[in-house]
Amino acid sequence: MDWDSKDCLNLIEAFRLQEVLWDSKNPSYFSKNAKHDAWCHLAKEMKRPVEEIKKKILSLQGSYRRETMDVTKKRWKNIRDSYSRNKRKPSTGSAASIKKKWTLAPHLGFLEQVEWERRYICLHFSGVFSL
Numbered sequence: 606m607d608w609d610s611k612d613c614l615n616l617i618e619a620f621r622l623q624e625v626l627w628d629s630k631n632p633s634y635f636s637k638n639a640k641h642d643a644w645c646h647l648a649k650e651m652k653r654p655v656e657e658i659k660k661k662i663l664s665l666q667g668s669y670r671r672e673t674m675d676v677t678k679k680r681w682k683n684i685r686d687s688y689s690r691n692k693r694k695p696s697t698g699s700a701a702s703i704k705k706k707w708t709l710a711p712h713l714g715f716l717e718q719v720e721w722e723r724r725y726i727c728l729h730f731s732g733v734f735s736l
Contacts, residue, residue: 608661610708610709612651613661613665613709614709614712615651616647616651616658616661616662616665617665617709617712617713618712619647619650619651620647620662621715623643623646623647625639625640625643626640626643626644626662644658644659665709665713666713668709669709669713
């Protein structure tokens with residue numbers, strides 16, 4: 606069964622309310638039973654199988670990560686690309702490419718804190734960043 610934008614938005618909102626599935630500060634986050642119950646609740650609410658719900662959430666999370674790529678990486682890519690463009694002879698009459706914003710990104714903003722914490726932990730333990 607296909608997922609339209611309305612279905613995705615409904616799933617995102619329902620997933621946001623099931624903090625046990627995404628918030629490691631939730632007391633039940635490490636409880637397999639609580640997570641199983643939350644996935645079953647989502648499946649029942651969306652009238653779809655649990656595995657389909659899990660697969661779609663993973664897909665949405667991956668899309669969200671790509672959409673909200675680390676600012677440093679974006680900035681470095683911008684600097685590098687600008688350097689390359691300026692190094693070449695500028696062309697005339699070319700239209701600037703415009704990247705369309707992903708419509709679901711604002712609705713997944715509640716995951717930003719979790720993503721930031723994961724990046725911080727990874728950087729901290731890899732020795733790239735330390736206090």
